[in-house]
Amino acid sequence: MRIGIVCPYSFDVPGGVQFHVRDLAEHLIGQGHEVSVLAPADSETELPDYVTSAGRATAVRYNGSVARLNFGPVTAAKVNRWLDAGQFDVLHLHEPVTPSISVLALMAAEGPIVATFHTSMLRSRTMQTAYPIIRPSLEKISGRIAVSEDARRTVTTHVGGDAVVIPNGVYVDRFASAPRRSAWIGTPASPTIAFLGRMGEPRKGLPVLAAALPDVLRSIPGLRVLVAGPGDPDEVTEGWPPEVRAACEFLGSVSDDDKASLLASVDVYVAPNTGGESFGIILIEAMSAGACVLASDLSAFSRVLDGGTAGAMFANEQPDDLARTLVDLLRRPERRAELAAAGQHRARLFDWSVVADEILAVYETVIEGRAAADFQPQGRWNRFLRGGSR
Structure with missing residues (x-):
């Protein structure tokens, strides 16, 4: 044809x-x-x-x-x-x-x-x-x-x-077979989470994540936040509390291979998008890589995550709810593993x-x-x- x-x-x-x-x-x-x-x-x-x-x-x-x-x-x-x-x-x-x-x-x-x-x-x-x-x-x-x-x-x-x-x-197997990278793998005392997206675009939700981080860091002070995507970190972080800025590591734009390895390495992938999303391909990529996904409860995201059975969700644009849910996930490795397994299984549909x-x-x-x-x-x-x- x-x-x-x-x-x-x-x-x-x-x-x-x-x-x-x-x-x-x-x-x-x-x-x-x-x-x-x-x-x-x-x-x-x-x-x-x-x-x-x-x-x-x-x-x-x-x-x-x-x-x-x-x-x-x-x-x-x-x-x-x-x-x-x-x-x-x-x-x-x-x-x-x-x-x-x-x-x-x-x-x-x-x-x-x-x-x-x-x-x-x-x-x-x-x-x-x-x-x-x-x-x-x-x-x-x-x-x-x-x-x-x-x-x-x-x-x-x-x-x-x-x-x-x-x-x-999504090419599910490409993400499922991605090698984990030691620099991005967390520990119980210093877990890692990831955000991927255009940093300067408000609807991608980085400001919501930044607003949630002070509460998260009070509970888990060793948290590392890996931020990947285009944008100027100095502009994006203007006005952020010093402890939030210090917890973030800005990776810039990453290759497809690096993206897959990043998703396979972190403890939680966070998608704090605030709107304008019709699907959520990054969620499927994270699920395919075996990451535990935490996403805002946009209707498109909810459908991808099967109403929350294949990933955790929080109330859209609510930093307090994001912080509470994230801390709970980081303290419960068995819950993360359960959601990650359900996510990998569901990703096959895509x-x-x-x-x-x-x-x-x-x-x-x-x-x-x-x-x-x-x-x-x-x-x-x-x-x-x-x-x-x-």
Whole structure:
């Protein structure tokens, strides 16, 4: 099968959608399919052979975050050339209402089209304003996928129609087999916890964790907090109590291998995100690596953690509850082990071997549906079936 995949967000900066597109493409290629990905990227960015750059992206605020998007007539020409050269059996667009190359590809493309919606955004003036303009193009989509029930609600509320829920995928074995690193392994007197995310983005929740740490450190003074992700530690920690700043070790951006080892090494992975999450791929990665997960009780996180059976949860944006739950976990190694084992078992449901087969089933359905629609009877019999009177 010849498959074209469009990623609206730049491959220069790591993110959940980019990882999803990358991993899906590589899994499909491994199964023998021909896959081409179109994504924004700077000219100096090293890209896999299967990725075509749509040009440099511009940083814009979108859905409580900063996204790097690409739009305009020059980009549209690149999209058209990619579509013409690809002659795809199916085109798979990600975030087709985001003002980027996914919209441009949707407007230009014909044939079987599948769209995946990643965003959880229950109210959006941007989407409501743009919908009348892009509605004719949205009607070309034959198969709609949402990565979670929250993303599906966004589709039904803002876009119309429905979508099948297929979650994000993870290469579970890559995380399960990750080597632990002695520098990141805790001890009973000095346990380790980890936070991964863009430090300067409030919705990732680092300020909530920082607000909880004074209480945690009073109970467990030897705690080490490993913080991984882009951002300036000096800016982020301005105003923090000295003991909180001293407990944190800032690792900067980490490679995929280092991320897996970090998750496999710590006593607890903390996800204090405050909102805007439609799924929570990092939770699955942590669960796969064997970490005990502690997450805010966002609905998307609750679904991933099976209501708290595969990981602990605390009340969103409540540092006191975060501190209480974290201290309890750090004092109870048997409880951590129980949750970690349940998390590893549940993570198998999200392995790419399962998720990609579900996506391929959507591809096959829309291709067959398009073929059936293209086969039309001719002449008077055709007019009869269409209700014509001539």
